Amino acid sequence: MSELGKKIATRESYGNALVELGKEHEDLIVLDADLAGATKTGIFKKAFPERHWDIGIAEANMTGIAAGLATCGKVPFISSFAMFAAGRNYEQVRNSIGYPHLNVKIGATHAGISVGEDGATHQCLEDLALMRAIPGMVVLNPADDVEARAAVHAAYDHVGPVYLRFGRLAVPVFNDEATYRFEIGKGIVLKEGKDVSVFATGLCVNEAREAEKLLAADGIDAEIINIHTIKPLDEKLVLASAAKTGKVVTIEEHSVIGGLGSAVCDILSEKQPTKVMKIGINDVFGESGPALELIQKYGLDAQSIYEKVKAFVKQN
Template sequence: MSEVKKIATRESYGNALVELGAEHDNLIVLDADLAAATKTGVFKKAYPDRHIDCGIAECNMMGIAAGLSTTGIVPFASTFAMFAAGRAFEQVRNSIGYPHLNVKIGATHAGISVGEDGATHQCNEDIALMRTIPGMVILNPADDVEAKACVKAAYEYNGPVYLRFGRLAVPVINDRPDYKFELGKGVVLREGKDVTIVATGLCVSSALEAAEKLAADGIDAKIINIHTIKPLDEELIVAAAKETGKVVTVEEHSVIGGLGSAVCDALAEKCPVPVKKIGVQDVFGESGPAVALLAKYKLDGEGVYEQVKEFCK
């Protein structure tokens, strides 16, 4: 069996920007002295006149992006998730969200899979923060194929978009002819009747791995990939909850305020069923190898499998 292809979605971000840059000369990329890490350096090499290094001044970068967007430019403001959503929250809220400007925020190095950079840089709160901003679209792709589709969709959408990317190379799972990306629409990756697993980001591959293990135990899991956290595909999630009667959410983010909370908000109103939220359980991360951290926090395939099996007892 051939080895599964793995690519970090931050790499996909940089490559997608280069591809879009060739088609659209109004696409400008901003970075906060992290072009090598966010992978916008490849765009800078291809289009040096359309890349602006704002220095270690993320709040200022958001203000510059806001201003540029009012001139017909489509700016992609890029930095780590901790700085994009955390440090610059006020500027994102007031300068981009409030006037509903056409700014795209490329947030890389999200979640605990940042690894050795440790708790200060492992942003597990960014989705929660961005969900509170009215009109903010939130995209969290599962792999290389989806990440590129997200960047293209963000460019085509008129309004603020928060894009979440990771540092760790993850399996390419959407490399198939029938894959279709649609903003705001979830993707059913596997049908099942016993439990619905709603996953996002790198945890989609974990959910698929868990589903194989669950099947061996006689548990038939339906897998839904949610690449758009906001607006959430409530129709799909509610329909799945009615089919299976139980829902599990899986995310590399705090269980407070992220995908799990968004799903619970929808189900509490439209289809109350038992829900288990798998994610970072109200704790900070820690320094360590990314793969080991995902295993410790039970976000890998084995960890998701164990938790879903226990929930289905």
Template sequence: MADVKKVATRQSYGEALVELGAEHDDFVVLDADLAAATQTGKFKAAYPDRFFDAGIAESNMVGIAAGIATTGRVAFASTFAMFAAGRAFEQVRNSIGYPHLNVKIGATHAGISVGEDGATHQCNEDIALMRTIPGMTVIVPCDDVEAKAAVRAAYEMEGPVYMRFGRLAVPVVNDADSFEFEIGKGILMREGADVTIVACGLMVQASLEAAEALAAKGISAEVIDMHTIKPLDEDIILESAKKTGRVLTVEEHSVIGGLGDAVCAVLAEKNPVPVKKLGVNDVFGESGPAVDLLHKYGLDAEGVERAVEELLA
């Protein structure tokens, strides 16, 4: 995919906010002293009167966003995933989730691909944390096209949304002209007969690349882009699992509490089949180049290919 356009989904987030800002004036954007990194600085430059920097006070930012939402406006609260889901969890739960307010959380720099920032900033627990909050929608887009569509869909729906964006530039695999996005509906990216790969975020691209390599070995892999972790599209999972009989889940997140566990819960109850979860295996990350770290932790095409072969064996 070297010749494919690559864009970091955090960049997509910032650009999508600017595009929305030109169409709607009923929302504001908040950040916690990270506007350059989260890319919300683009919105600040275009609409300074609708941008608020809360400083290095993420929990307070969440409270401010909640307060603004009670006035009828939509509030986008932006910071790193580690701070949005980790540091401000209590405020997200009690100030946004409990009253079911119309706040959209833009969480950037998630997962191992944060790279050199190391374990303290590589949040691999945020999906698990956000899934537990009643009524919270959790979206993990895979590329530029999907990320922009997710921001728009989050704005249009009523209620709290957690959107997970990455720091690393990733290949754009969707066609902007034909792409259709619906919250809670997975996307069949590639049909297959031998195994189902359910992926989210940048692992969708890795899974598609792995499926190509597996096809050369005579293994037919079906790839599903599960951009919405909650509410989960149970229908597409069950339909594919019944066809292939084996499922591999792939996520740049802990294997505890994320996409893998969500898929396993559905299959265990409604259609038990062998499942293997590929993700971060109950360890902390480390500092290093993002691509090298993804390879070390098995979160690349080679790792997906190897996991499929282990599952089939």
């Protein structure tokens, strides 16, 4: 059981969930590209060494092997850093998994600016954009340990390709495991409000929750919504919340181009034009530095979110 408030990295949740699934399903095979200690698939390797395959530093080859396994009725999870799983590997994911719509799951860890000292080359800020552009790909970005483990289970149950995004940084557990329910394609209203709709994903969800308290102290009633599924997006919830508040903010540890903000704007511009502010990485590369300092510098911490949303709400 997860403890509320305890800090756990979602990559750790990924490794633990794989073990949970491995006990139930003998068709589950985990492939890694020489990063099992970092991606936490090493937890699965310890429990099921015969079903953990280390392919070495060869992500494209790993993807091809997984595609082959899927055609034989296995359910492979391939794992690497997001920069490699989605970036270096894009052609293979597109053509070997996406095009034939094979039942392969992609566990991408170390996503976003919070990778920290690894710097710009490893801080993948484009993966959600890349993956949501692949036809038939489900894209999940869980916010805490409870949600991350639930997302891995849901990915296994879903027949077809799934991209799962996990972080390096330990983040607070805020979902209650006893009552939490995960459903692909369904957002979660964490707090109802009337002045502005705040759609957040991944690491940014808890920061949005903290920002909401600061906004409330200023008399701003923000609706906070956790969007754990970037694709398929919960269109009904987006439209309903935007209609209620008339102003929308999106928050993501990803480029403002092509991720959650773009997905929300696609729906609103077509079906319900609404004023939107996108909070994310503003078309720049990251840099090396402590994760928490980078989150603050790039405006993804609760205080920065509070200040931006407050100014946005007060605009005419």
